[in-house]
């Protein structure tokens with residue numbers, strides 16, 4: 023894990039969502055994210071349910087609670103867990119970088135299957151990247167996704183990430199895409215940009 027800073031905001035609110043730290047009540051949703059074959063289709067496959075249940079029984083939500091840059095994506099009204107969103111640092115040991123030293127910001131997103139197809143991942147990621155742009159100096163942000171993961175690539179493109187290369191990892195081709203963090207700043211809402219769309223959707 024890289025010690026460089028990531029986003030520190032404890033909570034981020036958008037029109038329909040609240041990005042927040044994890045609670046014990048999120049465990050069912052977190053188990054589903056690890057065990058649903060459709061969610062894990064491009065992430066190495068579903069994990070065995072028994073092992074995941076045991077893991078959370080022993081550790082609770084501590085593995086993801088309170089970690090900087092790690093958020094539960096929760097429905098703003100019901101507070102139910104819709105998914106997770108992480109803005110972390112991509113370790114220099116891994117392939118897929120745009121700087122020599124590595125450790126760039128990297129965005130990862132995971133929604134429960136019931137939340138797909140409603141623009142929720144876009145809304146959550148835009149809110150998170152905007153908060154990060156307002157807090158951190160400009161720098162590249164990466165999305166690394168299996169090339170076969172069309173939904174994930176579509177989302178990255180919609181957010182404004184540009185594909186810059188591919189590489190092999192985990193037995194599959196991965197696409198590396200990059201964006202400038204400050205393209206998401208609240209000051210830079212150009213017509214058609216993620217912030218502009220979020221504004222039109224009532225996200226501020």
Ligand SMILES: CC(C)(COP(=O)(O)OP(=O)(O)OC[C@H]1O[C@@H](n2cnc3c(N)ncnc32)[C@H](O)[C@@H]1OP(=O)(O)O)[C@@H](O)C(=O)NCCC(=O)NCCS
Pocket residue numbers: 060061062064065129130131132133134137138139140141142143144145166167171173174176177180223
């Ligand atoms: C990747 C993933 C988060 C994308 O979720 P998603 O719901 O497709 O993404 P978005 O939030 O951008 O939603 C876009 C869809 O919502 C629709 N939509 C409906 N209402 C919308 C609104 N108000 N605003 C925007 N889009 C809206 C869009 O038309 C689009 O539909 P389409 O993909 O059928 O054309 C989700 O598929 C997932 O969790 N996959 C498994 C985990 C994974 O592989 N993660 C990648 C690791 S980096």
